[in-house]
Amino acid sequence: MPNHVHVLVTVFAPESLAEIVAAWKSGSVHRINSLLSRRGPTWQPESYDHPVRDEEEFYHAVQYIRDNPVKAGLKDWRWVYVKGK
Numbered sequence: 001m002p003n004h005v006h007v008l009v010t011v012f013a014p015e016s017l018a019e020i021v022a023a024w025k026s027g028s029v030h031r032i033n034s035l036l037s038r039r040g041p042t043w044q045p046e047s048y049d050h051p052v053r054d055e056e057e058f059y060h061a062v063q064y065i066r067d068n069p070v071k072a073g074l075k076d077w078r079w080v081y082v083k084g085k
Contacts, residue, residue: 004044006068007059007065008052008061008062017049021047025043025065028042028043029043
């Protein structure tokens with residue numbers, strides 16, 4: 001399975017998106033390696049971000065994120081869709 005995720009976030013200062021993603025990667029790599037009884041890198045060093053400029057683009061991003069795991073055959077995976085508060 002590819003080691004990537006799709007996330008839609010709003011960033012509030014003073015943190016940058018790069019800092020937030022780095023924290024997610026750092027925290028999750030320790031848990032992943034612990035579960036798999038291994039050490040070393042898990043995530044690719046780069047990340048990609050795309051600013052959402054209007055409501056239509058936001059809607060398309062939400063639909064893509066919601067549908068992507070199902071299209072990848074992960075429909076029974078427990079994190080297929082996490083609804084925000």
